[in-house]
Amino acid sequence: MINQVYRLVSPRQFEITYRDRSLQSDYVVIRPTHLSICAADQRYYTGSRGKDAMAKKLPMALIHEGIGKVVYDPKGEFASGTPVVMVPNTPTEEDEVIAENYLRSSKFRSSGYDGFMQDYVFLNRDRLVELPKNIDPHVSAFIELITIAMHSLVRFESRSHKRRNVFGVWGDGNLGYITSLMLKKRYPESKVIIFGKNQYKLDHFSFVDEAYQIDEIPQNLLLDHAFEAVGGKGSQYAIDQIIDHLQPEGSIAIMGVSEYPVEVNTRMILEKGITVVGSSRSGRSDFVNTVEFMKEFPDFVEYLGTLVGEVCEVRTIQDIIESFxxxxxxSWGKTVMEWKI
Incomplete structure (x- = not known):
């Protein structure tokens, strides 16, 4: 069959390419239905990744957050029409110690490897996780982002001490919102405090116990553990504040990505015996855990509905451009494309 792939060829310019794909394979064929735009996609779209990176990565289909429906499964394990979330990380080997999302050999969609902006996506069956049929598709579109918080939480839980009375989350954006909400559901008896720069964003965090703007933090406030979801140059200042307010032997889970190195106060990390846990992307197990978490806490999904910003129906390349x-x-939330092209 001929599959149409919608590739970014230069900043703000998409072109259709055609690929001949065979149904005589082990791949499960998915028709994307809802796709969500990530900040990483925007860096490619606007050309802000820099000339070298753009020249190396393009042409490439964008989007690594999305859901779809099964069109064809050669083994018949997935019925036609089954709603699924698509896993963008694609490992090529297994390691008994290193997780699939940290293996240097793994491929990641919309990062040097075609993403989900296609008529049909051909996936290995372990790159699919079935969704409940009644789940909100606009929220489900950015499950991949939710798995980032899930992955960080799982890594934190395996490496931190057991006193978990007070959590702090730095970052009032999408990831900070998801992380704070996940912590509040996982540890309902614990205090969750959000720290951010924008009051209008902090106002969305109705479920947390306390909220502070970063220039108004009480000096005597102490935390058992903290999550950094700021990224960029701002992560340096967030980590500094976290170190100041963290109890000895607490943990910092770092999630924010920065294009440039940032300075870290190693003296106080050593003096306080702080554990720093880095995490990036996610793997299949995080998708499974996230879908189960969404089933267990239906109001978790309802709260996440607050993050649905723009919803754009896409039928043409011009619609794609307008969505981006x-x-x-x-200024808030996720842009979701209803993929009807």
Whole structure:
């Protein structure tokens, strides 16, 4: 069959390419239905990754957050029409110690490898996780982002001490919102405090116990553990504040990505015996855990509905461009494309 792939060829310019794909394979064929735009996609779209990276990565289909429906499964394990979330990380080997998302040999969609902006996506069956049929598709579209918080939480739990009375989350954006909400559901008896720069964003965090702007933090406030979800140059200042307010032997889970190195106060990390836990992306197990978490806590999904910002129906390449442009001007939440092209 001929599959149409919608690739970014230069900043703000998409072209259709055609690939001949055979149904005589082990791949499960998925028709994408809802796709979510990530900040990483925007860096490619706007050309802000820099000339070298753009020249190396393009042409490439964008989007690594999305859901779809099974069109064809050669083994018949997935019925036609089954809703699934697609896992963008694609490992090529297994390691008994290193997780699939940290293996240097793994491929990741929309990062040097075609993403989900296609008529049909051909996936290995372990790159699919079945979704409940009644789950909100606009929230499900950005499950991949939710798995980032899940992955960080799982790594934190395996490496931190057991006193978990007070959590702090730095970052009032999408990831900070998801992480704070997940912590509140996982540890309902614990105090969850959000720290951010924008009051209008902090106002969305109705479920947390306390919220502070980063220039108004009480000096005597102490935390058992903290999560950094700021990224960029701001992560340096967030980590500094975390170290100041963290109890001895607490943990910092770092999630924010920065294009440039940031300075870290190693003296106080050593003096306080702080554990720093880094995490990046996610793997299949995080998708399974996230879907089960969403089943267990239906109100978790309801709260996440607050993150649904722009919803754009996509039937043409121009619709794709308009979706990305709207996302650039959105001050809160995720832009979801209803993929009807």
């Amino acid at each position: 442009e709207k996302d650039l001007t959105s």
